[in-house]
Amino acid sequence: MTTLAAEREIEHLMTLHPKGFDLSLDRVTRLLERLGNPQDRLPPVIHIAGTNGKGSCAAFSRALLEAAGHLVHVHTSPHLVNWHERYRLAAEGGGKLVDDDVFAEAIARVAEANAGQTITVFEILTAVTFILFSEHPAEAAIIEVGLGGRFDATNVIKRPAVSVIMPISMDHEAYLGDRVELIAAEKAGIMKRGCPVVIGAQESDTALQVLIETAERLDCPTVVYGQDFLAFEENGRMVYQDEDGLMDLPSPRLPGRHQYANAAAAIAAVKAAGFEIGHRAAERAMTHVAWPARMQKLTQGKLVDLAPKGAEIWLDGGHNPGAGIVIAEALAEQEEKNPRPLVLISGMINTKDQTGYFSAFKGLARHVYTVPVTSSDAGVPNDELALRAEEAGLSAEPVSSVASALMLLRDSWDGPAPRILIGGSLYFAGAVLAENGTPPT
Known part of the structure; x- marks a missing residue:
């Protein structure tokens, strides 16, 4: 896949705009208004925040939905080798990384709409996500938060199908705070009043309390790992349990016991978003999930x-x-x-x-x-x-x-x-x- 056109566009943006993060939604909101607010025309969104496990949850969610026959867009960050990895567009038989010409054209269109205003490159590329995902048909969009939650550029989605908060620990303290409860409050910023919330396995009771209290204050239907759903190993397989009963599944293809909890959060998220996931689809998802550079x-x-x-x-x-x-x-x-x-x-x-x-x-x-x-x-x-x-x-x-x-x-x-x-x-x-x-x- 040639990456020259999109890479050139991004390299040009890098020379015009500051590197790094500037935590505010004002610039990206202004830009999206000029683009006709594409973030309001997305398929049902699974919005994922957390310190660790966001990408794995996104990978499991994609595997579950695609195994059930759904067309799915996926936005993750950062990329590993090519910027294109951040944008997987829905396709029959499984999503594909965005074509270079489609990607380059979207970047150019967003940059033109920005008209030289002060903005970060991540904000421009987030607007590109919304352009691509609103203009290509899909039945679901999985969107990973870049940094934090409350002021992350992806947090302009007004009514997510579900907000997911994966494990929270100390990271990015310069931006998010130096105590786990402050970081949890930032991550909880993606919760929207009345919209479903899934809380993944938390190592900190303090973080968990902040997340639950925020969800309660916003009247969000909430399911919590270890309380409303969980996963455990039995006879070399993974058993997922929630109020609907048990699913006896193959161990996830992604190695590590922590992937049981990540897989469980994805199953809970996809169900909370309103999708039915049968046993056969869940089995296929566990054996086909892929997430590069994670074990x-x-x-x-x-x-x-x-x-x-x-x-x-x-x-x-x-x-x-x-x-x-x-x-x-x-x-x-x-x-x-x-x-x-x-x-x-x-x-x-x-x-x-x-x-x-x-x-x-x-x-x-x-x-x-x-x-x-x-x-x-x-x-x-x-x-x-x-x-x-x-x-x-x-x-x-x-x-x-x-x-x-x-x-x-x-x-x-x-x-x-x-x-x-x-x-x-x-x-x-x-x-x-x-x-x-x-x-x-």
Whole structure:
């Protein structure tokens, strides 16, 4: 797929408008009015916020709806390799990433409507979402929040079919607040009066209380994980339970026990949005769901060829302490099934709690290679990142690249073939997929 036209449009926007976030809805609201308010002409919207698990919930929701035969649009962010990944348009047989010419034309139209006014690139690209999703037929639209909730550019949707709040933990403190209850209040900002709300598994009782109180104040029909619905493992399968009864399903294709709760939130969300999901469709969804760079097993590619023979390689873009915990738990499960020495190849950006992330792997990882994240201006230098890993109690050394780390491992490894986790940042994970020659499709 050629990406030149859309990439050129976006690169031009980057030179005109500030990078980063500016939390307000005024600019995007003004722009959408000039475009005829396309956000008011969308199919039923599943709107998803949270610190961790948003993308997985979106992937499960898409898999459920498509398995039931529905046409579905999906907006996620950030992308891994190509901007096109943010826009999956409904199609028979499963949604497809937006064509380059369609994408480029929509960007140009939105930029022209903005007429040079002050705005962020993310706000322009969110308006592009609404243009694309309103002009192409679908029966549902899954829209992931970019940052926070209350002032995120996606939060101009007046009547979502359901608002979903996935697990909340500390992240983006500079924008959202330095206490979990403040972050929860920002995420709860996507709730709309009288519209259904699904609250996914929360690690913080304080966050859960804020979410429930907000939903009650807005008279939102609300279902809460662990109270109104849940999922658990039984005999190697996933059992989903809610007021309608039990569904005995295959274990989700996405590895890790945390994916049971993510899958459960998606089932609850799709049902709350008014869609019927039969047992057969739910079974198919669990076995067909895909979400790149979230515990993705790499089995082929240029980087994979550099690894020690027989190595098992996983890629995950999780980048905060909460993500570190669930990734470490997923790898501990793999260790129980098939013991191997674990090695990390990590790159991170400076807005994240690097030591907190690494702490989750203490006692599990044998060694960490730290590499620079060259795809982001905020990348942490590899020598500094090695110090953060050592602060967390891990053995670490800086190297110049993922390829260098894999070759070092290959040339020096002695013993059972290792299990390798490459991760620490979605920017980093995207660069790895590009270098490996296996971008998302």
